[in-house]
Amino acid sequence: MKTILLINALVKFLSGLVILSLLLFLPAGTIDFLGAWRLIALLFIPMFIFGIVLFFKSPALLEKRLNNKETSNVQKKVILLSGLEFIVCFIVAGFDYRFGWSKLPSWIIMTACIIFVISYGLYVEVTRENEYLSRTVEVQENQKVVSTGLYGIVRHPMYFAVVLLFWSMPLVIGSFYSFIIMLPFPLLLISRIKDEEKILEDGLPGYKEYEQKVKYHLFPFIW
Secondary structure, eight states, X not given: OHHHHHHHHHHHHHHHHHHHHHHHHHHHTSSOOHHHHHHHHHHHHXXXXXXXXXXXXXXXXXXXXXXXXXXXXXXXXXXXXXXXXXXXXXXXXXXXXXXXXXXXXXXXXXXXXXXXXXXXXXXXXXXXXXXXXXXXXXXXXXXXXOOSGGXXXXXXXXXXXXXHHHHHHHHHHTOHHXXXXXXXXXXXXXXXXXXXXXXXXXXXXXXXXXXXXXXXXXXXXXX
16 A cells, blocks of 8 residues: 555656656756756755655655545636646746746845745645645545644645745746736635635534634735
């Protein structure tokens, strides 16, 4: 069983690496693209380390994180649209580098790198706090409401971390136009969150009480 999980994890890791590389380097017309290599290093090195830790410490959670087979039509649409936004964002970043459409100051790129690392740290912390995390929207057997740590600030800290990651990625690459394309990403998450909360309200005991305790869905003091 663990062998199958390992193979599945490696296939998805390598597939993601290859796809992102193609999306960036083909439009750029060269592999001499420092911004692309910077993003690949910041994204995939921690991902590989985190995957190894999950494989040995919590293989069940790793298996959940690898499963992305949604059954809800709302969730399927969100995944499709966010995937398209992701693809367009990185293709534009490649063309931006090739044709020199934008040039960001080094301090913005460095700040984006710091935000990216912090966001990935938040992602890992949320995974540590919530053993029921899954990439699909579902209520699991014996699932309990998690209301401590980051879950005491916003109801969906994982999505908050993902927004920061996605917003910082184009700036890590050094593309202003890709950043503009990625800006509306939270609007897609709003649909996902509303659908997810409806499922949790109906199927997870104590979730409605948790909603009364923690008012903010995604962004602290905003929504």
